Amino acid sequence: xxxxxxxxxxxxxxxxxxxxxxxxxxxxxxxxxxxxxxxxxxxxxxxxxxxxxxxxxxxxxxxxxxxxxxxxxxxxxxxxxxxxxxxxxxxxxxxxxxxxxxxxxxxxxxxxxxxxxxxxxxxxxxxxxxxxxxxxxxxxxxxxxxxxxxxxxxxxxxxxxxxxxxxxxxxxxxxxxxxxxxxxxxxxxxxxxxxxxxxxxxxxxxxxxxxxxxxxxxxxxxxxxxxxxxxxxxxxxxxxxxxxxxxxxxxxxxxxxxxxxxxxxxxxxxxxxxxxxxxxxxxxxxxxxxxxxxxxxxxxxxxxxxxxxxxxxxxxxxxxxxxxxxxxxxxxxxxxxxxxxxxxxxxxxxxxxxxxxxxxxxxxxxxxxxxxxxxxxxxxxxxxxxxxxxxxxxxxxxxxxxxxxxxxxxxxxxxxxxxxxxxxxxxxxxxxxxxxxx
Numbered sequence: 493x494x495x496x497x498x499x500x501x502x503x504x505x506x507x508x509x510x511x512x513x514x515x516x517x518x519x520x521x522x523x524x525x526x527x528x529x530x531x532x533x534x535x536x537x538x539x540x541x542x543x544x545x546x547x548x549x550x551x552x553x554x555x556x557x558x559x560x561x562x563x564x565x566x567x568x569x570x571x572x573x574x575x576x577x578x579x580x581x582x583x584x585x586x587x588x589x590x591x592x593x594x595x596x597x598x599x600x601x602x603x604x605x606x607x608x609x610x611x612x613x614x615x616x617x618x619x620x621x622x623x624x625x626x627x628x629x630x631x632x633x634x635x636x637x638x639x640x641x642x643x644x645x646x647x648x649x650x651x652x653x654x655x656x657x658x659x660x661x662x663x664x665x666x667x668x669x670x671x672x673x674x675x676x677x678x679x680x681x682x683x684x685x686x687x688x689x690x691x692x693x694x695x696x697x698x699x700x701x702x703x704x705x706x707x708x709x710x711x712x713x714x715x716x717x718x719x720x721x722x723x724x725x726x727x728x729x730x731x732x733x734x735x736x737x738x739x740x741x742x743x744x745x746x747x748x749x750x751x752x753x754x755x756x757x758x759x760x761x762x763x764x765x766x767x768x769x770x771x772x773x774x775x776x777x778x779x780x781x782x783x784x785x786x787x788x789x790x791x792x793x794x795x796x797x798x799x800x801x802x803x804x805x806x807x808x809x810x811x812x813x814x815x816x817x818x819x820x821x822x823x824x825x826x827x828x829x830x831x832x833x834x835x836x837x838x839x840x841x842x843x844x845x846x847x848x849x850x851x852x853x854x855x856x857x858x859x860x861x862x863x864x865x866x867x868x869x870x871x872x873x874x875x876x877x878x879x880x881x882x883x884x885x886x887x888x889x890x891x892x893x894x895x896x897x898x899x900x901x902x903x904x905x906x907x908x909x910x911x912x913x914x915x916x917x918x919x920x921x922x923x924x925x926x927x928x929x930x
Contacts, residue, residue, distance in 0.1 A: 493846060494560045496553045505543050506554075506843070512536065513847045515893035516886060517825040525893065528901040544836045551835075554842035555626070555637035559662065561849050562612050562622040566665050569614030569621050569856070573689070573797070574666040575805055576624060576659060577611045577812040579673065580648055581820075583628075583827055583837070590832050593631040604827075605630050605834050607819075607841075608648070610655060611812045612664075618808035619856045620815060622849050624662065625655055626841060630834025637842070642835075647754070649681045656688045669793055671809050680750030682790070683764045691791040691806055700744040700771075709744065713773045713788055716740040722775055725800035728807070730776045730784050737807070738775045741799040743768065744790070770795070774803040814885070818848055822886045851888045869895065 493510075495503040512524040526536035543549060566574055582597045585604035594603040608627035613620050628635045633642035634651065638658045652672070659668055667689060674693040682692075696710035716722060722738040729735065746767040751759050772789040789806055819826045824844050831837045854862055854869075866883045869891030877884060901910070 493850065494557045496549075496556045498548060498553055502543065502546065502549060505539060508536075509540060509543065509843045510846045510850070511896055512540075513824065513844050514850070514889060514896060516823055516890040517828075519825050519828045523830065528897055528904065540840075544831065544839045549839060550640050551626075551635060551637045551838055551842065552640060554839055557846055558622045558842065558849060559624065561853070562624060562662075563664060565612075565614070565621040565853070569616060569619060570666045571614075571616050572666065573615045573669045573793075574664050575613045575615050575618075575808065576668050576670050577613060577672075577809055578652060578655070578670060578676075579609060579611075579809075579812045579816070580675075581607045581609070581816045583607055585827065588830075591834075592832075593834050595629060595631055605837060607816075607826075608634075608651065609812060609815065610659065611815055613808060613811050615666075615669075615805065617856075618804070618811060620811050620852050622852075623815075623845050624659055626838065626845065627651070627655075628834045628838040628841065632834065635835045635838045637838075649676060649678055652676070653681065653684050656685060660688065669805065671805060673809065677790075678750070678752075679746050679748055679767070680752050680762060680764070682746060682767050682769070683750070686767065686792065689791075689793045691789055691793060691802055693806065694788050694790050696788045698746075699748055701747055701766075702742055702744045702771075706747075709771065709788060712742055712744065712771060713786075716742060716773050717775070722773060725803065728776060730778075733778070735776050735778055735784060737800075737803060738777055739799045739803045740773045742771045742773075744771045745769070768792075770799075770802075772799055772802050772806075774806065815848070818885055818889070819844065823848075823889055847889070848885070851885050851892070854888060855883060855885060 496506055498506065509524065512526060515525050524536060524540055526533040582602070583605045584597065584602060585591050585594055586602060594605065596602065597604055597606070606629040608629065609623060610625040611620055612622050612624050626637050629645055633645050635642050638655070656670060670688060670690040672690065672692045674695055676692045677694040694709060696708065696713060698709055699706050700709050700712065702712045721740040723740065724736055725739050726737050727734060728737045746769060749761050749763040751761060753759055769790045769792055772791060774787045774789060775783050776785040777783055787806060789802065791802055793802060818824070826841070829837055829840060831840055854866065866888065869888050870877065870883050871891070872894040873887045873890035875887040875890060877887060
């Protein structure tokens, strides 16, 4: 992975910090973990504190290595399109009173920050490649990798429009398809995003025009189901059990006016141009035909991309949920970090993201050395994996730290010395003339 465009001293510290975050953290010890070769754990902590407070260490600079990794991964991971998963996650810091720039979250007693992420995944196998944008919303505004200074805080979907424009300017080499959950079910934003390809889950309660008739979207989906139009496209797993995915498609047009809601402002009635879209109905069915889950998707992706492919792309949306899980409970314990500001949390988040990218890179590599290394890391992690699963990101992350620690320790203490110390513990030297017991 390339280093950020910083002076050599800060580049060396960045590399060291990424190494010190290649481990699975604990809530009671959520800080970095100093390698054995470091002068002292406290010295590493001080160096990290100075790094995050350095004004030259900006969010765009720390994002640079991740974007370079994304550009390098696109040719192999993306055949025709690059998929961008968008989602939001609350970072709860209710008891972190030293974080004076916290904002109110969902309830009156919930305070913290809001994480807004855009994750690049490949359209071949849906494997995560790299984050493309990271935002942390605090009292000062939106600390984002798109700008050196905080941007004004706006609604999530309004911010998403600017994020799409920024991502389009990255020129990753493939057309982008933005995949968003049903929070983005907004006709006004569908019109606003017409210059971009998107695939959005919708709720089904809105009216659309289908075959020249105005009906509820859910009624159009029910008609497709009742007519037997849904066809089997692939075997999937649902709740740990084998199931099948069935899909169908219908052309619809959104003609209704938008009614945006802004805090402290009355709703407005904003008519707009008709928006022709593809409705994709995706069902997961059990072996006996029972419908286990159903998704209604709207997309403006060209018709050259098949219905089953779009359904699978949305099925891969859970990859960003796994990313959040890796940042939180299954990996780095993000909600236990002790940094005192949103911008410091955002900077550390980008260092941790680099560690995640290294793990993803290792997980998808077909190189024989990578296959062997994955097996070694899983053994070092001590994790028990489900039958048929070669490795998981948390297991690889848990195994990386023992490997790096051993290599670092070996550089300080030769193997014979380490063996001698181990023997003194497990095979203590007995005195030649032991004192008899009285």
